Amino acid sequence: MSMTSADPIANLATLIRCPSVTPAEGGALTALAAMLEPLGFTVERMTAREPGMPDIENLYARIGTEGPHLMFAGHTDVVPVGNEAAWTHAPFGAEIAGGEMFGRGAVDMKGGIACFVAAVARQIAKNGPPKGSLSFLITGDEEGPAVNGTIKLLQWAAERGERWDACLVGEPTNPDQLGDMIKIGRRGSVSGTITVQGVQGHAAYPHLADNAVRGVIALTDALMHPPFDAGTENFQPSNLEVTTIDVGNPATNVVPAQAVARFNIRFNDIWTAETVMAEIVRRLDAAARDERLRPGRPPLRYDIAWAERPSHVFLTRNDRLIASLSGAVEAVTGRAPKLSTTGGTSDARFIKDYCPVVEFGLVGQTMHMVDERVAIADLETLTVIYETFLQRWFGDARA
Numbered sequence: 001m002s003m004t005s006a007d008p009i010a011n012l013a014t015l016i017r018c019p020s021v022t023p024a025e026g027g028a029l030t031a032l033a034a035m036l037e038p039l040g041f042t043v044e045r046m047t048a049r050e051p052g053m054p055d056i057e058n059l060y061a062r063i064g065t066e067g068p069h070l071m072f073a074g075h076t077d078v079v080p081v082g083n084e085a086a087w088t089h090a091p092f093g094a095e096i097a098g099g100e101m102f103g104r105g106a107v108d109m110k111g112g113i114a115c116f117v118a119a120v121a122r123q124i125a126k127n128g129p130p131k132g133s134l135s136f137l138i139t140g141d142e143e144g145p146a147v148n149g150t151i152k153l154l155q156w157a158a159e160r161g162e163r164w165d166a167c168l169v170g171e172p173t174n175p176d177q178l179g180d181m182i183k184i185g186r187r188g189s190v191s192g193t194i195t196v197q198g199v200q201g202h203a204a205y206p207h208l209a210d211n212a213v214r215g216v217i218a219l220t221d222a223l224m225h226p227p228f229d230a231g232t233e234n235f236q237p238s239n240l241e242v243t244t245i246d247v248g249n250p251a252t253n254v255v256p257a258q259a260v261a262r263f264n265i266r267f268n269d270i271w272t273a274e275t276v277m278a279e280i281v282r283r284l285d286a287a288a289r290d291e292r293l294r295p296g297r298p299p300l301r302y303d304i305a306w307a308e309r310p311s312h313v314f315l316t317r318n319d320r321l322i323a324s325l326s327g328a329v330e331a332v333t334g335r336a337p338k339l340s341t342t343g344g345t346s347d348a349r350f351i352k353d354y355c356p357v358v359e360f361g362l363v364g365q366t367m368h369m370v371d372e373r374v375a376i377a378d379l380e381t382l383t384v385i386y387e388t389f390l391q392r393w394f395g396d397a398r399a
């Protein structure tokens with residue numbers, strides 16, 4: 001076997017030195033393939049295409065033909081470096097200083113991939129190939145539009161007969177220290193745009209006009225209050241944020257005819273995308289008839305346009321998957337990880353349609369920042385956690 005791939009530090013340095021800013025492959029998938037093939041994986045590259053969008057390279061690698069089948073999922077693409085001059089060390093240099101490795105993708109999430117490869121390499125060296133099947137589902141389109149990435153790669157693999165029993169996503173999940181947090185679900189997300197139609201007029205003769213600003217304030221107020229819910233056992237309360245209100249009226253003596261507001265709601269498992277959208281429409285219709293800000297007026301005229309592709313809320317309830325990962329984290333770090341559903345969406349929202357999915361990776365503090373970096377000690381610890389998880393999951397799954 002390749003000794004290099006058993007070393008997460010060497011793996012990560014190799015991956016960081018590939019400038020794979022979305023949509024560029026940057027050599028990262030080729031480098032990953034070169035780590036996996038000597039271990040016995042069959043590696044396939046799948047290029048996804050969509051009109052008007054850059055082609056995206058993705059990778060699927062599998063070892064084994066029997067069940068149970070565990071998937072490790074992630075992405076090798078990274079966000080842009082931002083102000084390169086502000087970096088202490090070159091963003092694609094993988095330099096080590098003060099016990100940390102610097103580079104774009106160090107924690108989000110080339111580090112997670114580097115550790116998982118190392119864990120697999122060590123397990124194969126010690127115990128031979130897994131008692132079942134293990135696959136890597138790695139996209140180059142997570143940080144971008146995510147259209148040519150995990151969604152299409154899952155479809156492509158499923159059409160070829162691939163079936164999985166469980167998935168671990170290696171995104172950075174720990175807020176402060178390795179062992180803080182496993183993600184076992186995610187809130188859903190829906191965005192929309194409201195356009196209010198009033199009647200333009202003179203600010204001194206408002207009775208002849210219908211100020212769209214009064215209307216948009218009434219509608220957005222109704223979206224923000226009262227709270228949608230108080231949270232659930234596994235989820236924080238649903239929350240709606242109005243992200244912009246645009247009127248664009250430069251005159252002081254003109255009442256504007258139109259106002260546009262946009263919003264995003266992160267919702268918990270009390271709701272589905274459909275029911276939360278219905279609740280939003282119910283609130284807007286009630287507010288449109290509310291005369292507090294528009295006394296004596298007929299119901300407000302407005303349109304709502306929903307953003308494409310809502311993210312559906314999900315909660316993973318696979319006890320074996322959660323117990324083997326949580327147990328591995330606690331065995332290695334001595335800390336019981338919090339099982340959480342907080343934070344933004346991830347590609348787990350697509351994977352959950354195929355198999356139970358959880359997420360655990362590095363400490364996320366520097367992700368997307370200048371000087372993204374990872375503690376060298378954490379790379380070794382995460383590798384041991386992943387190794388322990390592999391032993392437990394394959395052991396438990398066959399029990």
Ligand SMILES: [Zn+2]
Pocket residue numbers: 075108109142171172
């Ligand atoms: Zn990521």
